[in-house]
Amino acid sequence: MSSTSDNPLTRFSAFIWALGVFSLFGVIVLALKLFSHDTTGKNPLEEAAAAKRYEVRAGVDAAQKAGFAYKEVEKGKTVQVPPHDVFASLGEKLLSEKPAPVAVDAQIVPGSDRATAKSTEAGPDMSAVDKRTPAADTPIDPAVMAKGQATFALCAACHGPAGAGVPPVGPPLAGSEWVTGPVSNLIRIQFRGLQGPLHVKGAVFTPLAPMTPVIATQDDETIAAVLTFVRNSFGNKAAPVLPEQVKMLRSELGKPMLTEADLIKP
Ligand code: HEC
Structure with missing residues (x-):
């Protein structure tokens, strides 16, 4: 008589259980796959993205097609106009368009x-501007000097950190009659730049390159501060430059570079 342990179903029950669980897992995965996917095999998200791509592509194609020009070289034979012809016609089109007027002097x-x-x-x-210059002994605001010194870093490259000049790149500011002279000269130089030979401290300075208006687009306070700073540093002593004086000469911006002859003799 056989005992229960001899029944193969009992002896291999662990294996059979494992087989059962494994198959069940497989069935679940299969069911999930079947129901989560659309039976057409298309992923709706991918389809939506593709539709967008086709739409963009069609737009690009249409735009390019509209840009190409074709001409009939002989009956029934149409060729694309060579690119240089396209550029020529584009150039003519641009030339025939009225350019936008310059809105601000800085342009x-x-x-x-x-x-x-x-x-x-x-x-x-200019005399109206120079008349506003305060008395020579007007005390200088230390905050203005500090602001001016910060901006002077831009000037130091050509005029030297102590304003002694860097020949032939920039003339001296220390002891320069221009620096302590009429304020309108200094403001105009900042707005228009300065070129050509210049008499400074009894010598003719011929610059390697003109002075470009480096701080012309900064505000009135900044320009006034740096000019006040150079007028009261490196041994120079002169009245401060007021922001309102800078403001009065804003319309100088955009005019051609100055030469010594355009300036008031200091
Ligand atoms: C790219 C170099 C360069 C920079 C930057 C520059 N300058 Fe000049 N500056 C010159 C040159 C060059 C001249 C002389 C131009 C000429 O003789 O035609 C000059 C002339 C001057 C003059 C009149 C001449 C004199 O020596 O007194 C003043 C004032 C002056 N610069 C102030 C300034 C100030 C202030 C700054 C900074 C905001 C500045 N410059 C930045 C090159 C420069």
Whole structure:
């Protein structure tokens, strides 16, 4: 008589259980796969992305097609117009368009017709600006000096950290009659730049390159502060430059570079 332990189903029950659990797992995975996916085999998210791509592509194709020009070289034979012809027609199109007017002085291109026209405009009254200069013994605000010193870092490259000049890159500011002279000169130089030979401290300074208006786009306070700083540093002593004086000469911006002859003799 066989005992229960001889029944193969009992002897291999662990194996049979494992087989059962494994198969059940397989059935669950299969069921999940079947029901989570759309039977067409298409993923709706991918489909939506693809539709967008096709739409963009069609737009690009249409835009390119519209940009190409074709011409009939002989009957029934149409060729694409060579690229240089396309560029030529684009150039003509651009030329025929009216350019946008220059809205602000800072946009005026040096040497342009607009710059030349501006140089012949009746300029601001320099004597009105210079008349506003405070008395020579006016105390200088230390905050203005500190602000001016910070901006002077830009000037130091050409004029030297102590304003002694870096020939032939920049003339001296220390002891320069221009620096302590009429304020309108200094402000105009900041707005228009300065070129050509210049008499400084009894010698003719011929610059390697003109002085470009480096701080012309900064605010009135900043320009006034750096000018006040150079007028009261390196042994110089002169009245401060007021932001309102800088403001009075804003319209100088965009005019051609100055030469010594344009300045008031100090
Ligand atoms: C790229 C170099 C350069 C920079 C930067 C520069 N300058 Fe000049 N500056 C010159 C040159 C060059 C001249 C002389 C131009 C000429 O003789 O035509 C000059 C002339 C001057 C003059 C009149 C001449 C004199 O020596 O007194 C003043 C004032 C002056 N600069 C102030 C300044 C101030 C202030 C700054 C900074 C905001 C500045 N410069 C930045 C190159 C520079």
